[in-house]
Amino acid sequence: MTPPPAITLQGSYTLGDTRLFGPLSVHLPAGQWTCLLGPSGVGKSTILRLILDLSTGGQFTGSVQADDGQPLPDRISYMAQSDLLLPWLTVLENTVLGARLRGETPDMDRARHLLTRVGLEAHQTKTLAALSGGMRQRAALARALIEDRPVVLLDEPFSALDAGTRADMQELAAEVLQDKTVLLVTHDPAEATRLGHQILLLSPDEATVWAPPPTPPIRALQDPATLACQAELLAHLRGQVR
Numbered sequence: 314m315t316p317p318p319a320i321t322l323q324g325s326y327t328l329g330d331t332r333l334f335g336p337l338s339v340h341l342p343a344g345q346w347t348c349l350l351g352p353s354g355v356g357k358s359t360i361l362r363l364i365l366d367l368s369t370g371g372q373f374t375g376s377v378q379a380d381d382g383q384p385l386p387d388r389i390s391y392m393a394q395s396d397l398l399l400p401w402l403t404v405l406e407n408t409v410l411g412a413r414l415r416g417e418t419p420d421m422d423r424a425r426h427l428l429t430r431v432g433l434e435a436h437q438t439k440t441l442a443a444l445s446g447g448m449r450q451r452a453a454l455a456r457a458l459i460e461d462r463p464v465v466l467l468d469e470p471f472s473a474l475d476a477g478t479r480a481d482m483q484e485l486a487a488e489v490l491q492d493k494t495v496l497l498v499t500h501d502p503a504e505a506t507r508l509g510h511q512i513l514l515l516s517p518d519e520a521t522v523w524a525p526p527p528t529p530p531i532r533a534l535q536d537p538a539t540l541a542c543q544a545e546l547l548a549h550l551r552g553q554v555r
């Protein structure tokens with residue numbers, strides 16, 4: 314696998330006659346986790362779709378570039394906010410869907426291993442109707458993690474999980490996606506301060522860098538500097554003065 318690239322998105326985005334964001338710049342350092350926060354509707358998922366070169370409802374004027382100059386979309390694993398699982402397939406079949414669609418032989422052992430790691434070992438042969446929302450989200454996570462891609466875009470991947478499972482899945486993702494270029498969209502300051510090498514706050518005018526805790530991720534839940542950063546970030550997001 315080629316080394317993970319750094320990625321820079323620069324430009325403006327409009328919906329009809331209305332500017333949603335920009336001009337601004339979003340830089341994702343190579344091999345690091347960037348956590349992107351911002352108010353609902355500001356355009357976080359749109360930024361992921363622009364990096365993927367997927368259709369959006371608006372017009373983007375700008376560029377998305379990898380620092381190695383190579384095209385990006387085929388090098389990205391993507392977990393969308395809506396899980397995009399196929400209801401007529403089993404959990405195991407959904408997990409290996411990417412390989413099947415590319416005409417490759419899926420690595421079934423790795424798929425089973427990942428399903429065990431996300432706690433779905435006993436549910437591999439079930440179809441989606443038999444799963445809870447949190448179980449579906451873990452199935453979608455397994456499907457994203459099985460793709461050995463240098464760039465990974467995760468759109469609120471842990472939002473439906475209970476607190477304990479969420480902490481477990483954060484640790485699993487940090488382990489599996491170590492050294493990849495990751496962009497994680499989240500509304501959770503605790504998640505961002507735990508996982509981010511870089512924390513970005515998106516507003517219509519800019520993507521501001523928020524200083525992460527001094528220790529490298531993944532950070533311990535009870536780490537005082539992480540808890541302090543989390544509280545400060547939450548206060549900021551609530552509109553209080555720093």
Ligand SMILES: Nc1ncnc2c1ncn2[C@@H]1O[C@H](COP(=O)(O)OP(=O)(O)OP(=O)(O)O)[C@@H](O)[C@H]1O
Pocket residue numbers: 328333351352353354355356357358359360369370371
């Ligand atoms: N396919 C589409 N067609 C038209 N408008 C769209 C489309 N997808 C998103 N939008 C609009 O673009 C804006 C940005 O949406 P986006 O999903 O990027 O926001 P977000 O910051 O990720 O929000 P949230 O935190 O609620 O998930 C919203 O106003 C949304 O209604």
